[in-house]
Amino acid sequence: MDNFFKRHSTRLKTTALILMLVLPFLLYAAASYNSMLQVKLLLVLMGINMLYVMIIE
């Protein structure tokens, strides 16, 4: 597992960064349409992405 994270470190971090920048805009769309279920789901996804950042470092 450690080997995998080391080998693909830059790629994994780039994916996390893209998600960090894209998810908020999906959140905006969901909040604008008052779709609270989607907002909650996307917030959970953001949380998972933050966890992912903590793990891949």
Add this chain to the structure above:
Amino acid sequence: MTDLFFVKWIFAFSPILTVLVLMIFKNWSGSRAGAAGWFVALITATLVFGAHPELLAYSQVKGALLSLNVLYIIWAALLLYNVVNETGAIKVIGMGIQRFSGDKAIQIIIFGWIFASFLQGVAGYGVPIAVAAPLLVGLGFSPVVAVAVPAIGHSWSVTFGSMGASFQALMAVSGLESAYLAPWSAALLGITAYLCGIFAVYVYGGWKMVKHSLIAILIVGTAMAGTQYVLAVSGMWTLGGFGASLVGLGTGLAVAKLKIYNQTSPSQSRQEMGLWWALSAYLILIAVVSSGVMIPSVKAFLGQVKLTVTFPEIVSLKGWVTKAGTGKGINLFGHGGALLLYSSIISYFVYRSKGFYKPHALKAILQKTVKSGVPTSLGIVSMVCFAMIMDHCQMIYILAEGISRVFGSFYPLVSPWIGLLGAFMTGSNTNSNVVFGVLQQQTAQLAGLSTALILAAQTTGGALGSMIAPAKILVGCSTVGLSGKEGPVLKVTLRYGLLITGIIGIITILASLIT
């Protein structure tokens, strides 16, 4: 302070405390600690400060927009640096400087103060220490001095360096214009420039060498501080650090020719690439940024596409209101980052046409840019996003109110220390401004102090934090064979970093009496 308010204050401080503890005591990186801080902010905001899903959603979009504004500059600055460095031009610039004087004091001034500041102006993110330290070792300085000198020397130029990314962050989080923020920021950082020069020389040769170099420090310091002030207040803050250090380089090389500094014979080494070709990318940058900022028709043409998002009024469950409005917009083609991008592309083709690149250079340039850009960006986005959660739930206001109640009219004395703390914990002036910018702004308003002055003290402290940030010291030490032996370097930079911050605190409180 009532007991209940104190408990609320502690909760409001918990995300920042988390980042501090994890970075200082657990040696976590900025991105990892930022993500942990985000979790703590999310939980505290929801359980204690009345955050709800809609509030969290809008705060995160605002965070992403702010981050994009800063990242645009950071990525383009890194790209430009790699476009230049891949040709070997940075080394050529260094060797070009060395040919001017054999005087040790002048070498310290030129490499450790001016050239390190110049590198901060064009790249930043640890590059000044990483590049200048091995050059100083090559000139015969001890590894500890070689890392400590550029670490101290470049700090003053961090805010307006890297194309003003830290200043951009300060404007973004405070919502204030450069015309309001720039004069005090440039003034305090200008004073810091002299102090950094003096202490960079002192580290190597004590007061005797400071006395020997005093004329050079005064002339070069005035040239750099003055140029930075003029550029910052005239709206060209993206070129503040770069322009100042470029003028500093010219002045420094002229000063090196003075009789008192010309007793020892300089190096005679020659490089394949001429100094002017090495500097050509930066001359292109000056031309592009000057056109984009100073020629009204070009500025209007580039400013036609602006990305903005409108937000409704957001009220927390505890009744804290964030007014409706547009978030921080992105001027897609006229942004500082865009101007840097144009310069990088033009420079790449100029260097390529002259045959300065090896095969597959473009791939190497892009790979190096991504490799250094991604971790920095992760740290910035996670910290901006948690700062936005705190801002929308009154947490930053409560922090500011607490500090204002405790320190009252002595707050200006403390404000640079808060900036220093932020940079120390995050390794970045930009992150420090993001995390503490709004806190300092609101505290200043509550205490009836000049916001421009307090935010200037914040960013000056943040800039000085660069010399003591473990993340940057680690980078410098790794380039001179001091990996695992960072302690002696940190001991030196801490001593002078804290001393200069104390002086800036005193200047800030004196300035607060006249504003």
